[in-house]
Amino acid sequence: MTSPQTNNLASRPVDVMSPDLLRRYDVAGPRYTSYPTADRFVEAFGESDYLQALQQRREGVAVKAYPLSLYIHIPFCEALCYYCACNKIITKHHERGAEYLRYLEREVALNVAHLGAGQTVSQLHLGGGSPTFLNDDELRALMAMLRRNFEFAPGGEYSIEVDPRTVTAERLNTLALLGFNRLSFGVQDFDPDVQKAVHRIQPAQQVFDLVAASRALGFDSVNIDLIYGLPMQTPETFERTLAQVVDLRPDRIALYGYAHLPERFKPQRRIHSQDLPPASAKLVMLSSALRVLMGAGYVYVGMDHFALPNDALAVAKRQGRLHRNFQGYSTQPDCDLIALGVSAIGHVGATFSQNVKTLEAYYDLLDQGRLPVERGLALSRDDLVRRTIIMALMCQGHVLFESVEVAHLLDFKKYFATELQTLADMQAQGLVTLDGNGIQVTELGWFFVRGVAMVFDKYLQADRTRARFSKII
Structure with missing residues (x-):
């Protein structure tokens, strides 16, 4: 599976995107600087x-x-x-x-x-x-x-x-x-x-x-x-x-x-x-x-x-x-x-952590000799595999089933059967291509890559409240 020739996007006019496609993906979603997201x-x-x-x-x-x-x-x-x-x-x-x-x-x-x-x-x-x-x-x-x-x-x-x-x-x-x-x-x-x-x-x-x-x-x-x-x-x-x-x-x-x-x-x-x-x-x-x-x-x-x-x-x-x-x-x-520093977010091992968000709390905890961690998350096995997929989509624009299966010891098509059904609909819209080896984001799909990644976001699929995120377009 080869990476998409994204430079061809420069020649793709806006009107190739149908009004239905724009309406469908005129939604809010994460930027995926992390998965799970900080919220x-x-x-x-x-x-x-x-x-x-x-x-x-x-x-x-x-x-x-x-x-x-x-x-x-x-x-x-x-x-x-x-x-x-x-x-x-x-x-x-x-x-x-x-x-x-x-x-x-x-x-x-x-x-x-x-x-x-x-x-x-x-x-x-x-x-x-x-x-x-x-x-x-x-x-x-x-x-x-x-x-x-x-x-x-x-x-x-x-x-x-x-x-x-x-x-x-x-x-x-x-x-x-x-x-x-x-x-x-x-x-x-x-x-x-x-x-x-x-x-x-x-x-x-x-x-x-x-x-x-x-x-x-x-x-x-x-x-x-x-x-x-x-x-x-x-x-x-x-x-x-x-x-x-x-x-x-x-x-x-x-x-x-x-x-x-x-x-x-x-x-x-x-x-x-x-x-x-x-x-x-x-x-x-x-x-x-x-x-x-x-x-x-x-x-x-x-x-x-x-x-x-x-x-x-x-x-x-x-x-x-x-x-x-x-x-x-x-x-x-x-x-x-x-x-x-105040509100800073870190990543150590399979954990995320965030410091307190106010100077008063930051100074107070350090005065006590304590690290100013306010909240965070220890990633589950499911979090880790979904993180791998989402970051691959966001960075390389493609996912190889075999590499995920070897790294995480699972059957990709069984584990993500529901997600692959959703991607089949995206394939019909011209956003991705699917074959027996993996998932490829198309030229058109790069406009909507956050939407493609959202398919694998278990938290987002369970919680449709997205007002806290920006629009994906």
């Missing part, structure tokens, strides 16, 4: 369960051969972006950053006490919020603290999310000297009216200058984030933004569909529903992005990522090494993820 975590999983997972890793055979990934959540932002669904704290009091770093050091120490010192790290990601809320001295202190506790592998991927409004070329040079080799700039849209509607004003020239400085400094990869479906966006305005992106030519592009969930995310209540483009316009924007970006030489990595052919993400896609984690698509193997 399935339970408070019955707590600190003791997480500690057990750390201990099991420490006692594992040849643990040094399996590097760690680190995620650090910096929650602070100076200004509120109305579309944002991240866990953030809006403040102009920068002294709060120093206090937060002191508590992060305590959390690291507690983790290392159970993991063992000097564990190898091959991937680091600073997210938020805005990590560049921290000043240069604070970033130096943070990286020095991490290097005292972990061994950073040469050639690893060390990335940081950057708010273009908070950095200069000089600050980017500091990040390079600290060992960061990948930057991700939050752009969202270049149109001034859209920027005003979402309360994020940043001139295009500012972004162009910063990307040019990043290249001069030798960063391995520069990513920009875009969002389609924002208020005041139209297919025409977004086409202009795409043309500017082609001129900018970042190494990677993360393209997300805006999920309007004002009942869950208070900042989104400042966005008026009547200002949002309809689903049909969002589909045109997605199709335009595929046409324009792939026409400019970008590889369509997956549902929300594009990369230049020589970028490590595109190479991993070609070689079948692509993975997916809480930061999206990744070149790193499916390794244990230690998550640090």
Whole structure:
């Protein structure tokens, strides 16, 4: 079974999708940065369960051969972006950053006490919020603290999310000297009216200058984030933004569909529903992005990522090494993820865990000498096999029955008889192909790959309440 030729999507017009097909899949669903998804975590999983997972890793055979990934959540932002669904704290009091770093050091120490010192790290990601809320001295202190506790592998991927409004070329040079080799700039849209509607004003020239400085400094990869479906966006305005992106030519592009969930995310209540483009316009924007970006030489990595052919993400896609984690698509193997900071989500062994979501609770638990784990999940055998299938669909676009059967000791066609019946209907719609060897997502199916993956989501099939998720198109 061969992988789909997704670059042909660039030539596939929107009208190939029938109104019935669009209506059928105009539904909400997970993005599958994990399976089970974070909304399935339970408070019955707590600190003791997480500690057990750390201990099991420490006692594992040849643990040094399996590097760690680190995620650090910096929650602070100076200004509120109305579309944002991240866990953030809006403040102009920068002294709060120093206090937060002191508590992060305590959390690291507690983790290392159970993991063992000097564990190898091959991937680091600073997210938020805005990590560049921290000043240069604070970033130096943070990286020095991490290097005292972990061994950073040469050639690893060390990335940081950057708010273009908070950095200069000089600050980017500091990040390079600290060992960061990948930057991700939050752009969202270049149109001034859209920027005003979402309360994020940043001139295009500012972004162009910063990307040019990043290249001069030798960063391995520069990513920009875009969002389609924002208020005041139209297919025409977004086409202009795409043309500017082609001129900018970042190494990677993360393209997300805006999920309007004002009942869950208070900042989104400042966005008026009547200002949002309809689903049909969002589909045109997605199709335009595929046409324009792939026409400019970008590889369509997956549902929300594009990369230049020589970028490590595109190479991993070609070689079948692509993975997916809480930061999206990744070149790193499916390794244990230690998550640090308020609300951060980690993955150790066959467990997921999430920290408490407020600073008050985070500080209080660390003051007591306790790890700030609020909830999580120990994966069952069924969770593990479904996770394998869902991640294969999301990353490679195909599943081989035999590989799943050998890894999980089951008869695929018997175990997933109901799911295969559903996929037969999707095959009739042109979204997948099925044969005796496995499942293949088609060119058309890549528009709906989240819907294909949802077929194997046991939790979602049992609970049809999907208001907490974004639309899959």
